[in-house]
């Protein structure tokens with residue numbers, strides 16, 4: 583993945599030594615720290631604070647943020663490698679890492695001023711505090727511009743009223759970036775982004791969701807009742823929030839693509855092992871072409887998803903526009919991962935339906951990948967719009 587030493591500078595798909603070292607670190611962590619407890623947390627839906635603290639000491643809660651702000655100072659390529667390796671074992675923990683890195687902290691790092699970065703990023707990047715990012719509302723998901731949460735000016739402050747739904751790290755977070763409209767008549771063009779802190783008067787956590795998958799990732803409703811937010815907590819200018827949110831989501835989608843690749847790879851790993859062990863009609867099922875073709879499709883699609891994801895991360899690291907690359911990576915990788923988990927359960931037969939086998943959890947966790955940070959339909963809208971306007 584360097585750009586300076588391939589044959590005649592065409593393309594180089596080799597990871598650098600540094601990237602390989604990060605991959606080994608993340609893989610070891612996933613095997614030693616996540617594998618033994620993955621189902622415990624899935625069953626209990628308890629947020630894994632102890633694991634997140636350890637991830638913080640490894641630098642995984644601030645992967646790409648500068649060292650002077652408490653981050654690990656790595657690139658977007660290392661970020662996708664880390665998320666992929668964690669997701670290969672526990673997608674819920676990978677979701678915590680991906681969302682924490684890219685959404686709340688990502689928004690402050692991309693659009694916050696120096697004072698906001700100095701104030702909030704060190705605790706977020708070290709994992710001491712968790713970040714949440716609140717765009718979605720009960721009545722507005724894909725059509726995020728149709729939100730109702732209102733921010734009204736009062737002297738130097740803003741007063742926020744409304745509610746946000748499905749917010750990752752909603753109940754365990756300490757720092758929140760919340761999008762709100764300042765003028766309903768103006769609508770989407772008045773959406774602005776504010777930094778809120780846990781404990782602000784009128785800012786409460788509502789329902790914690792009971793989910794199909796990603797069960798130890800925290801998802802909750804936020805309620806805002808006359809929450810007074812200081813003017814200095816506005817990110818950028820009034821009316822810039824929607825554009826900022828779309829840019830933050832572009833980055834977030836690369837993380838969701840990486841998560842999808844990890845889930846697909848984990849499903850393939852488990853299926854290869856099982857197919858070699860399971861004997862039916864006096865032969866391992868891996869000997870049957872019907873099973874081999876499933877494995878071949880899973881491996882091919884996982885690699886194709888990985889290439890799109892790494893390309894999107896490389897484009898991001900190069901500072902180029904990633905809207906198309908991120909939407910394509912997220913769309914393809916998430917749908918490929920859904921197919922891979924389904925085939926993985928099929929290869930496992932009845933055992934794939936049982937919680938002792940990891941594919942049961944992958945099958946449940948994966949569905950969020952085609953929904954969160956923009957559904958597959960939304961990704962296709964983004965891709966088509968760019969195709970038709972470029």
Ligand SMILES: Cc1cc2nc3c(=O)[nH]c(=O)nc-3n(C[C@H](O)[C@H](O)[C@H](O)COP(=O)(O)OP(=O)(O)OC[C@H]3O[C@@H](n4cnc5c(N)ncnc54)[C@H](O)[C@@H]3O)c2cc1C
Nearest residue numbers: 715716717718723724748749750801953954955956957959
């Ligand atoms: C576990 C979880 C974690 C989440 N974390 C966060 C978070 O941290 N922060 C946050 O802000 N949000 C978060 N979300 C919200 C998530 O981003 C939304 O659920 C998602 O964007 C879809 O919105 P919706 O659920 O309202 O579905 P809807 O927008 O109501 O969509 C319903 C269906 O209609 C389709 N659809 C909608 N419009 C069109 C169209 N124009 N053309 C074709 N099809 C269309 C959709 O693709 C979908 O299939 C999270 C959601 C979940 C489930």
